[in-house]
Amino acid sequence: MRHVQVQTTKNEYPIIIHHNFDLLCEHLVKQGVQGKKVCLITDDNVSPLYLNHVVKLLQTITNEVSYIVIPHGEKNKNLDTIQTIYEGLLAHKLDRESVLIALGGGVTGDMVGFASATYMRGIDFIQIPTTLLAQVDSSIGGKTGVDFDGYKNVVGAFHQPRLVYINTQTLSTLPIREVQAGMAEIIKHSLIESATYFKYITSHPREILALESEILEELIYESCLIKSKVVSADEKEKGLRATLNFGHTIGHAVERLLNFSLLHGECVAIGMVAAAYLSKGLNQISAKDFMAIEACMEAFNLPTRLDNLDPEVVYQELYYDKKTKYNALNFIVLTSIGSCEMKHDLEKNVIIDAIKYIMQGDSQ
Amino acid sequence: MRHVQVQTTKNEYPIIIHHNFDLLCEHLVKQGVQGKKVCLITDDNVSPLYLNHVVKLLQTITNEVSYIVIPHGEKNKNLDTIQTIYEGLLAHKLDRESVLIALGGGVTGDMVGFASATYMRGIDFIQIPTTLLAQVDSSIGGKTGVDFDGYKNVVGAFHQPRLVYINTQTLSTLPIREVQAGMAEIIKHSLIESATYFKYITSHPREILALESEILEELIYESCLIKSKVVSADEKEKGLRATLNFGHTIGHAVERLLNFSLLHGECVAIGMVAAAYLSKGLNQISAKDFMAIEACMEAFNLPTRLDNLDPEVVYQELYYDKKTKYNALNFIVLTSIGSCEMKHDLEKNVIIDAIKYIMQGDSQ
Known part of the structure; x- marks a missing residue:
């Protein structure tokens, strides 16, 4: 327990x-x-x-x-x-x-x-x-x-x-695809809060997907710790809690544009790859870290690319969310594996580049 | 202001x-x-x-x-x-x-x-x-x-x-009957919290019903003070706030049994007369106080009696309220004009007597 x-x-x-x-x-x-x-x-x-x-x-x-x-x-x-x-x-x-x-x-x-x-x-x-x-x-x-x-x-x-x-x-009664999709939020927790936790996750993909009891308990415990720490500090999402939206800005847009044909976690995985690519573009994380992030998604059979959406359409869809404060786009970017910050003033071309990256189909 | x-x-x-x-x-x-x-x-x-x-x-x-x-x-x-x-x-x-x-x-x-x-x-x-x-x-x-x-x-x-x-x-654009019904809650505030306020109200029925600006401002101010004091002390109605239910237990029952043909405040006025009668029956207030309370309702043209309901039916209706904690009846009684307390264990005959009193039609 x-x-x-x-x-x-x-x-x-x-x-x-x-x-x-x-x-x-x-x-x-x-x-x-x-x-x-x-x-x-x-x-x-x-x-x-x-x-x-x-x-x-x-x-x-x-x-x-x-x-x-x-x-x-x-x-x-x-x-x-x-x-x-x-x-x-x-x-x-x-x-x-x-x-x-x-x-x-x-x-x-x-x-x-x-x-x-x-x-x-x-x-x-x-x-x-x-x-x-x-x-x-x-x-x-x-x-x-x-x-x-x-x-x-x-x-x-x-x-x-x-x-x-x-x-x-x-x-054990959950379809494996839903377990994988759940892993997206778990990977997110590690990316925004703990490099150690990220290392733990990337070291045990096989055991996790086999639902080994002890590993699962550890994993859920670590994620609950991070999620509860963040929501305790910011119950009503005035600030810190927004970091939990890492990967969700582009993820939500993709989810809607695909008419919810992918699972939420799968879209978040794609959104996290985009947000990590963008963080790399801003020189906040290294190319090596970016590759580790992408490899982690793949280790859990999560999608990282799409090939059927127009980047400009995805960009416009980012502004759909009615919760967007005064129509400004808040974007969570990584500052390393295990830490992040909110950006209010990203230029359109930086975001478009990241969207273009995930639109390279399954070829890479 | x-x-x-x-x-x-x-x-x-x-x-x-x-x-x-x-x-x-x-x-x-x-x-x-x-x-x-x-x-x-x-x-x-x-x-x-x-x-x-x-x-x-x-x-x-x-x-x-x-x-x-x-x-x-x-x-x-x-x-x-x-x-x-x-x-x-x-x-x-x-x-x-x-x-x-x-x-x-x-x-x-x-x-x-x-x-x-x-x-x-x-x-x-x-x-x-x-x-x-x-x-x-x-x-x-x-x-x-x-x-x-x-x-x-x-x-x-x-x-x-x-x-x-x-x-x-x-x-000024409100029907006078609704002004009078509003007075029921104002009288209630005075009865549960302030003898001085009760005296003020009973001294100015004419000016109040004529909607004299200064008197009205004073009246609303005093009532807002009492209401806000009570809700500040007990925002989620765990205890003290229940005192605002004075007159409402029987009032709500009557309101439902008459199919909402009387205004809420009118039913509360009748309920307060019953609750005051009950308080007198428990020797918590004097006969003189009780008469003053009944006279106050009358001064604002509020009804104090009914003649068409079976007391037993009204009694059963008291248990209708789904919010009743574990089916026990909490009854607010006056301990004087200007103070009250909650009773959990009133005997049925005491409540029935009070209901019978308000069922004496308009003859008294």
């Missing part, structure tokens, strides 16, 4: 990393859940795998366990599904003291988080992320929300969970 | 009370609104009265003023209207730095507050309440929300405004 404590302005909460569900109830009891009304929310992909088991565990600490199964996938990450959740909560008579539990990937976690942020003006919730992406990224930090009118996460709230419980064994 | 400063855990903000809109821009500038994208949201009742004037004022401090007009009334206090607001905000390209302004009564304020709590995970908003009820009650304290599936305010968030600007002259 590994344990990371997340500090927030109002509270703190533990992330527990273990290779089964055996410690779940003990940690729920520590968070005061015993005897309370609890509603477990999961999607129709995850429910056949873990719903019964987790419900039975919950029944050992409270008599009032209910559950709601929602439709899976980003296409259902909307206010309609949120209303389905509210209806279930009212039907099960959940009150202000009740606790919601999100069991599933990032979409489930984001939606259950938003429902708990807004049901009766905010009730407690717990994250049990079952994908690598959710375990090292979306379940930590309190960002919750849904898509609206084609805009991703434009409706949401900051609402911190009371506990994040990670069972690394749930990854 | 009068000024009340509200302290919250994370912030503080001013309530400005004045007899016109002349000081609005100066206070918006103090809150950093100058030059930002601003969206004014009001309903179709209020827009013909004040929209143009306020838009023109806003245009003196920023070039980016947009507005959204929503349908009025409690029946539109729902997620459909919230989605209309989100659509407008996206159409007007509001970003994380933008500011929403709620111009109208409590329904508008609650909905704009909720939209600003959840648009891009929370943006700033400003309250310009135009009804007495909103000015002394709902605009202060950060409770926002909408009704869902027949449950009042069951979807919402705590989100504090950056400024509450009260123009007392807006009350």
